[in-house]
Amino acid sequence: MTQQKHVTLVITHALKPQDAGTYEAWLGKIMPIAAQYPGHLGANVIRPADGQGMWNIIIRFDTLEHLYGWTQSETRRQLVDEITPLLGEGDHTEIRTEAAFWFTPPAPHVRQPLRWKQFLITLLVIFPSTNLVPWLTGMALPALKGSLLLHLINDACVVALVVWLWMPIVTRLFAGWLKKA
Template identity: 45%
Template sequence: MSAETIDLNSVVTLVVHHKVRCEALPSYEAWLRRTVAAARRQPGHLGVNVIRPDGEGAMFTTVVRFARAGQLQAWIDSRERAELVAEVLPLLEEGDHPLIHNDAEFWFTPEHGNVRQPPKWKQALLTYLVISPLTMVIPPLWGPAFERFPVLAGVVPSNLLVTLCIVLPVVYLIMPWVTRRCAGWLNAN
């Protein structure tokens, strides 16, 4: 699926938390590689990120994005995923915990259900701080292309191209990374 055909408003995310038994870590890693490969083969798959434990504990968080809710639901309901989940359950301390989010709410959804969402002003400030520098950097990068191809320099085509070059990295790369790095501030009282 190309970037031009993705409706960013319909992107959905499956987040799975697994607390792995310490003695089962090598088996879990092997299972995880097979599961990630299986998810990548699914229609509408947009990417997988695995957040491995840092330091103590063995809590893995896997984030899987799909272009549409129906495509994600097909993966969740698939026989292949059911077999993979059944295979991993003996390796886990607390079972399989999948959560589905649309991408906009996922940015600021706390990792653990007992923590509330950050205040809206913090969400707005962080989003502003991420998008503002991009709005200053991306348009000049397109300058040479706009000079060479004047048809792209029109108000509509240039705005569409610049916006696409800002939105895609923000949604898929920057905001997920920034919200993880700023989690302490976002969730502080």
């Protein structure tokens, strides 16, 4: 049976800081290949803080079957084999099926951002989305004005924009600020 909810692959790699350049080059090679696999919805790289060596790669797929298509592929196995000598703790992967975990650290030793920072980042994407989407749908669908159906369409558009577009972009842009105490 095919799972319809999107799934996320969280990959954690421990490296020595001096290997960062080699690892970045490897990411530049593997990421476009992963993006070509069916169901690939996007990826984010969370680079380590200064002096740290823990890298986290978050890759989203539309179904569990498509995620497995990538993780169990011979192509991924060969690419991971290339970088394995640099990985201090191996290729650690975890599959998450939650709809969103923007502020949940992918590794237990990574501190979650302060609540007020989470609030500001969330407000940064929710406020413009909840004002712009109804304005646009109101212009595009004037016959539905004030209807429950239009509210549903607005809510669905806002949630989709926040989950798949704005939060991944904003959390990546503000990653350094979110990590600071």
